[in-house]
Amino acid sequence: MSQAFRLKQSIEDAVIAGEFLPGDRLDEASLAERFGVSRTPIREALLQLGAEGFIDVRPRRGAIVSVPSPTRLFEMFETMAEIESACGRLAARRLTPDNDAAMETAHRACEIAAREGDSEQYYADNRNFHEAIYRASRNSFLADQAFALHKRLSAYRRIQLRARNRLLQSLQEHAGILEAIRAGDEQLAATRLHDHVLVQGERFSDMVLGLAGDRRSDAAGRSAK
Amino acid sequence: MSQAFRLKQSIEDAVIAGEFLPGDRLDEASLAERFGVSRTPIREALLQLGAEGFIDVRPRRGAIVSVPSPTRLFEMFETMAEIESACGRLAARRLTPDNDAAMETAHRACEIAAREGDSEQYYADNRNFHEAIYRASRNSFLADQAFALHKRLSAYRRIQLRARNRLLQSLQEHAGILEAIRAGDEQLAATRLHDHVLVQGERFSDMVLGLAGDRRSDAAGRSAK
DNA sequence: CATATCATTATTGTATGCAAGATTAGAAAC
DNA sequence: GTTTCTAATCTTGCATACAATAATGATATG
Incomplete structure (x- = not known):
């Protein structure tokens, strides 16, 4: 084998x-x-x-x-948002100095890449940052699920880090997430991570569907009763 | 193939x-x-x-x-709790009459099985109830993840429905979950589902570890900073 | 009697061959 | 020119054969 x-x-x-x-x-x-x-x-x-x-x-x-439909893709990002926010919630509850340090290191790396506008580098460092959060959940099974889904979405995630603006905005969101986790504020950490991930899915959907279709009629529209 | x-x-x-x-x-x-x-x-x-x-x-x-360690098993239940509560949160936000009816039907079936103390039947109906919630999230990808994990845990879940008490308690929890989803209370639905699932993991861990080991030192203990 | 080493056995990993279903191309009909 | 049927071709699915590694047991040695 x-x-x-x-x-x-x-x-x-x-x-x-x-x-x-x-x-x-x-x-x-x-x-x-x-x-x-x-x-x-x-x-x-x-x-x-x-x-x-x-x-x-x-x-x-x-x-x-695989060629996920726009709907499917949005669902995958939404699921990723839920899983990541679960990681963040647990991380806020269970943070250890080791995990804290690992997140800090990854965050610093993101900072440098963002300042230099190096989106390829940021892509790599961003991944490390998120993985540090997965690990900080101190639930290795949940972390494994998060890794796996992250990998499956990587092709779609990479595309949208091209814009310099997004890099800096992403970095700021990271800072907010880190702050919430450190404060032990489970709810805030979860919300911030959720939004941070979901905005990527939304931006991507917008990109895919362009002007043609309205994503809301596809996926988010389901929220309507 | x-x-x-x-x-x-x-x-x-x-x-x-x-x-x-x-x-x-x-x-x-x-x-x-x-x-x-x-x-x-x-x-x-x-x-x-x-x-x-x-x-x-x-x-x-x-x-x-696979022979998951008690720690791993607890992590799996904890992950299941997070995923199910995500389903519940989305279901509360997006409930349609169809999904509502499906949950109602499954709940009624559980009720009958519980009253008769038929744990095998309850096991099957319980599964349908939970699957109805997964579908009610209206995120088929998330639902697939939930199905898959549910299957992997089924061997461990079945064991603990033997006690008649647990059947009735489980049923009551179902009623509470349904109520929260129908009220559109995302937070409450998520919390109730989370607890409903996690209690199974905890009961199972207790069973596995018996008097010998203290589960808290194994998994939950990680919550301590 | 315990342990270590070596030969034997059993099981997995990969290659190859053939059968069966899917795809494509070409000819015929409209 | 387009469509449809059929035949040739290509690709996958499964079986078998052989090679390589791990498990087992016997024998010898301390």
Whole structure:
């Protein structure tokens, strides 16, 4: 299985790196050739990625990189917001000096990247900051769920950090989140994290749908009774 | 793949039914014989179940039904509590007549089972009730996450519905949850669902650890700064 | 009697081959 | 020119075979 697990990671990395775009076909034979192995471990890797929701494996019809509908995507961001805010709530309740320090370090890194307007760097540092919060929840299972979803959304998250404004705004939100967690204010930490994440989903939906469709009729509109 | 997917479901069902207990080895050859297929689709099924966290696939060492530590189990229940309360919060915000009716139906069924003290039936109806709430969140992705985790915990949940008292108490909690959702009180719905789920995790931990260990030193104790 | 080492056995990991379903291209009909 | 049916082709699904690693048990040694 060693091979299959390495392949799973490689394929996942390739997808995250944007080498395979949503909708692209993941052909067993070509992947086998590319990695110099037979189809068997490739299949095993693809099926695992499919089970994790990373790709879409349709019986007899091959695997493709999942193409979540705008609605689905919004739902994923909304779920991410709920999970992250849960992490924040627990972090506020359970913060240890170690976790505090880890968040501080990650936050400082974000600060530098934001000041320099380096969105690629900020993207990486931002990830570390959020992961520090997941860990600070001191619930490793919840943190695992958060990691997994974060990875699945990374392709969509990256796009919107391009604007310099968003970088600085994001940084400010981070500061507010950190403050709330440190104050032990569970409710505030949860709310701030929720909004911080959800705004990304909203901005992304706006971007995807552009002027054409109104997102509200798609996802948020469901709030209406 | 058709075969592999059917097998995945069958094996999962067998695990949920308790036919394979935590720690049991899932040997490829015997499973292949049992289902009358070759090892290939069995492997594919096992790897998928492993990716979903349902079983533990250790490279070169075979698959076993996962044996979460008491700490891990508590973390899983705590995560379930957070996810369910998120569902409840959204349900309170977005309730439609359809979803309301579905919850009502499921609740009525629980009521009957509880009155008759039929814990097996209550177990099934309880599941329907919770699933109705997941759907009422009107976020299908979040609902999927909730379904998945609910399934993984089912083995541990079933055990504790045996006591007649717990049945009636559970039912009353359901009534309170329903009331809060209908009132559109997001905060109250979230809190009640959270407690309803978490109490199960706590009761289970108590059961597992018995008199021996103090759960608080294991999981909840982390809340202490 | 316990422990360590080595050979045997069993089980998993990968490759290959073939069967079956899906896709595509081409020809015929409209 | 478009559509539809059919045949050729391509891709996936499963079985089998072999290679490699882990588990087991026997034997020898302290």
